[in-house]
Amino acid sequence: AVNALQRDSPDTTLSLIEARTPALVEHVHASDLDVAVVTDGPDGHRLPASLDCTHLFDEHLLVAVGNAHRLARRQAVYLREVIGDTFITGSDTDENALLRAHSLDDFQPPSRILVPGWTGKLACVAAGLGIALVPELATWALPDGVTVLQLRDQKAPHRRVVAITDVRRQPTELTKKFIRLAKQTAARH
Numbered sequence: 001a002v003n004a005l006q007r008d009s010p011d012t013t014l015s016l017i018e019a020r021t022p023a024l025v026e027h028v029h030a031s032d033l034d035v036a037v038v039t040d041g042p043d044g045h046r047l048p049a050s051l052d053c054t055h056l057f058d059e060h061l062l063v064a065v066g067n068a069h070r071l072a073r074r075q076a077v078y079l080r081e082v083i084g085d086t087f088i089t090g091s092d093t094d095e096n097a098l099l100r101a102h103s104l105d106d107f108q109p110p111s112r113i114l115v116p117g118w119t120g121k122l123a124c125v126a127a128g129l130g131i132a133l134v135p136e137l138a139t140w141a142l143p144d145g146v147t148v149l150q151l152r153d154q155k156a157p158h159r160r161v162v163a164i165t166d167v168r169r170q171p172t173e174l175t176k177k178f179i180r181l182a183k184q185t186a187a188r189h
Contacts, residue, residue, distance in 0.1 A: 001181040005174070008181075012174060020090075025051065028166050034175045037182060039135075040160040052171075053162040054179050056186040059135045061157045062148040066128040069147070076150040079157075086130035088113045088121050122146055133157065161186070 006014060017027060017036075024036040025048065037056065040047050047053060063082060065072050071081065091114065113130050115121040118138060125132050126145030139148050151157065163179045165171050171179075 001178060001185045004181045005178050008177070009174060025164065028164055031169070034165065034172060035178055036164050038162060038164055040162050047164065050167055051164045052167045053164055054183065056161045056163060056182055058158050059137060059161055061133045061135055061159065062139065062150055064122060064125045064132045064134045064146050064148050066125050067145050067147055068128055069131065071149060072147045074149055076152045078152050082131060086112050088115055088124045088130040088132045090114070090116050090121065135159065
């Protein structure tokens with residue numbers, strides 16, 4: 001979408017910021033960004049009402065395990081099969097909030113390893129220190145030694161990917177164009 005926008009508007013200077021959802025929300029509220037692509041919880045009620053959200057797609061979460069993990073040769077698992085495993089998470093709250101959208105209502109993974117970045121998180125998985133939930137989009141960059149498994153649970157964890165703008169500001173034509181392109185790109189993939 002960014003490539004298409006740059007091709008269509010070559011005289012426009014675009015800035016791209018990578019950050020976690022809370023930081024991007026702050027950037028949009030502070031008018032540092034016109035639009036941001038962020039993730040929302042599966043129920044769509046985690047983001048503040050001060051944002052206009054355009055749904056782009058839903059992204060399923062997968063379980064990343066090291067190649068030596070007891071389940072590594074499987075294609076899919078039920079969440080209850082990994083209840084005893086140590087989860088490697090980005091924070092104490094992010095993955096736990098996503099995990100609440102499944103059928104094991106009282107499941108609290110023993111999240112003992114906190115690693116904020118994907119590179120470090122997946123390196124820990126490859127080393128056999130634990131397992132992690134990974135979004136489908138992150139699977140293209142898996143390091144050696146990591147296998148991903150689909151979740152068979154009927155209510156498997158997922159997250160919504162949305163484009164956000166501040167409801168207090170009228171989006172520019174360029175912002176509207178980017179959101180259209182992001183929707184088109186998401187529909188193709």
